[in-house]
Amino acid sequence: MVLVLHNGATGKREEFIPLRHDAAGMYVCGPTVYDFAHIGNARPVIVFDVLYRLLKRRYAQVRYVRNITDIDDKINARAAQSGEPIAAITARTTAAFHEDMAALGSLPPDAEPRATAHIGNMIAMIERLVERGYAYVAEGHVLFSVAAKADYGKLSNRSRDELIAGARVDVAPYKRDPADFTLWKPSDAETPGWNSPWGRGRPGWHIECSAMSLAELGKTFDIHGGGRDLVFPHHENEVAQSEAANGAPFVRYWVHNGFLTVNGEKMSKSLGNFVVVRDALAKAPGEALRLNMLSTHYRAPIDWNDEGIVRARQALDRWYGLIEKAEAHLGRAVAPLAEVPAGVEAALDDDLNTPLAIAELHGIANAGYQCGTGDALVDAATKLKAAGHALGILFQDPHQWFRWQPAGAEAGPTDDEIETLIEARKQARKNRDFAAADRIRDDLAGQGVILEDSAAGTKWKRT
Ligand SMILES: Nc1ncnc2c1ncn2[C@@H]1O[C@H](COP(=O)(O)OP(=O)(O)OP(=O)(O)O)[C@@H](O)[C@H]1O
Numbered sequence: 371m372v373l374v375l376h377n378g379a380t381g382k383r384e385e386f387i388p389l390r391h392d393a394a395g396m397y398v399c400g401p402t403v404y405d406f407a408h409i410g411n412a413r414p415v416i417v418f419d420v421l422y423r424l425l426k427r428r429y430a431q432v433r434y435v436r437n438i439t440d441i442d443d444k445i446n447a448r449a450a451q452s453g454e455p456i457a458a459i460t461a462r463t464t465a466a467f468h469e470d471m472a473a474l475g476s477l478p479p480d481a482e483p484r485a486t487a488h489i490g491n492m493i494a495m496i497e498r499l500v501e502r503g504y505a506y507v508a509e510g511h512v513l514f515s516v517a518a519k520a521d522y523g524k525l526s527n528r529s530r531d532e533l534i535a536g537a538r539v540d541v542a543p544y545k546r547d548p549a550d551f552t553l554w555k556p557s558d559a560e561t562p563g564w565n566s567p568w569g570r571g572r573p574g575w576h577i578e579c580s581a582m583s584l585a586e587l588g589k590t591f592d593i594h595g596g597g598r599d600l601v602f603p604h605h606e607n608e609v610a611q612s613e614a615a616n617g618a619p620f621v622r623y624w625v626h627n628g629f630l631t632v633n634g635e636k637m638s639k640s641l642g643n644f645v646v647v648r649d650a651l652a653k654a655p656g657e658a659l660r661l662n663m664l665s666t667h668y669r670a671p672i673d674w675n676d677e678g679i680v681r682a683r684q685a686l687d688r689w690y691g692l693i694e695k696a697e698a699h700l701g702r703a704v705a706p707l708a709e710v711p712a713g714v715e716a717a718l719d720d721d722l723n724t725p726l727a728i729a730e731l732h733g734i735a736n737a738g739y740q741c742g743t744g745d746a747l748v749d750a751a752t753k754l755k756a757a758g759h760a761l762g763i764l765f766q767d768p769h770q771w772f773r774w775q776p777a778g779a780e781a782g783p784t785d786d787e788i789e790t791l792i793e794a795r796k797q798a799r800k801n802r803d804f805a806a807a808d809r810i811r812d813d814l815a816g817q818g819v820i821l822e823d824s825a826a827g828t829k830w831k832r833t
């Protein structure tokens with residue numbers, strides 16, 4: 371098994387060879403916490419969760435770090451506008467983010483550093499940059515001097531003109547070069563600030579990830595991920611700062627996910643074309659949203675629409691249906707096969723080819739349905755579960771899957787009420803009162819609950 375990743379540093383597909391043979395480290399840029407995450411923000415979380423699960427299967431030690439940006443002028447602006455204290459906004463938003471990402475089937479990272487907890491590390495790094503001649507102080511600001519770093523621009527492959535245009539620079543008079551970027555800026559009395567050698571102020575965004583990745587993973591680490599929008603300027607600036615401050619190569623493999631789009635445009639807060647994960651979860655199960663996300667290769671754009679979600683639900687109905695059948699045959703839950711099927715591993719090794727992995731799952735399920743019943747069916751279900759787990763799906767009890775209801779759905783009978791009615795129907799049949807038994811079944815059907823009798827007993831699902 372050889373994992374091949376498209377490396378943004380070279381623009382080529384390369385075999386993944388970690389720094390240490392038995393360990394892998396990965397840093398992914400996390401959310402700026404001032405509002406609910408939208409589905410576009412969830413894309414990197416889901417994509418890198420699949421990679422994390424793969425790395426954990428291959429290496430004894432895996433360290434996945436995803437930061438929380440809890441210092442940002444967007445957060446300050448939100449606090450000023452709403453009157454809610456900054457710490458309350460960031461704590462509440464972070465908790466919501468955790469809930470939403472868990473509902474999409476993503477594992478928590480091994481470390482989740484918050485920017486506010488690393489100010490000392492950021493100041494120390496900026497001091498090193500000033501000492502080494504890569505940064506200068508001007509009017510209470512500290513700026514990175516791109517002229518001091520000959521290979522600046524190497525990650526995004528931009529020419530100097532593009533760098534300047536792309537930096538969307540507010541051409542501040544204190545900048546020596548319009549492409550220089552902020553490491554530290556002064557704070558006024560109303561703005562959060564920390565004492566520093568350059569006065570009370572706050573860090574720029576880029577230095578946060580350089581300082582936190584150094585603290586958590588060291589000077590050089592294996593994988594750095596994030597959305598494609600971060601390549602420039604964020605990641606370009608991270609490389610420049612980290613390599614200049616540490617005197618060592620920064621990242622070995624850069625991995626960037628493509629955009630989630632709506633009618634061809636990037637889903638983003640500024641365009642207002644976003645759907646928050648919360649609202650999407652009220653209308654469709656998290657597992658279906660996740661499968662839909664993985665049905666497109668991570669580097670390609672994915673257009674978010676209802677048809678994709680419907681197709682994902684149909685696939686999951688079919689897969690959970692097979693597991694349910696196998697469980698009826700076994701009389702207990704199906705355990706996943708210990709190994710992920712080779713076809714799925716091979717697909718994921720091919721630069722995380724999740725659409726191909728999903729095709730493998732369909733193949734396993736089709737074979738399972740064809741063999742009908744018996745041990746072959748159970749074998750297919752155990753394989754299907756292991757294959758699903760590699761993608762972060764098929765962890766639920768099938769009955770739970772089939773009973774999912776959208777938020778605010780007609781409040782039909784509760785699970786307990788249904789169980790009680792099924793018991794009453796069983797008694798009626800025992801008493802040979804078939805009319806009463808049928809009436810219970812028909813009443814439940816009228817409320818969207820379907821009963822299925824088998825040798826193992828009566829199962830139910832909501833339609
Ligand atoms: N439409 C999208 N498709 C894929 N990834 C996205 C999309 N929008 C944001 N991301 C990613 O989400 C992660 C979180 O970024 P961040 O919290 O900065 O969001 P954002 O850039 O503020 O969102 P927005 O673009 O809506 O303002 C980053 O890795 C970013 O690349």
Ligand SMILES: [Zn+2]
Nearest residue numbers: 399400579604
């Ligand atoms: Zn970052």
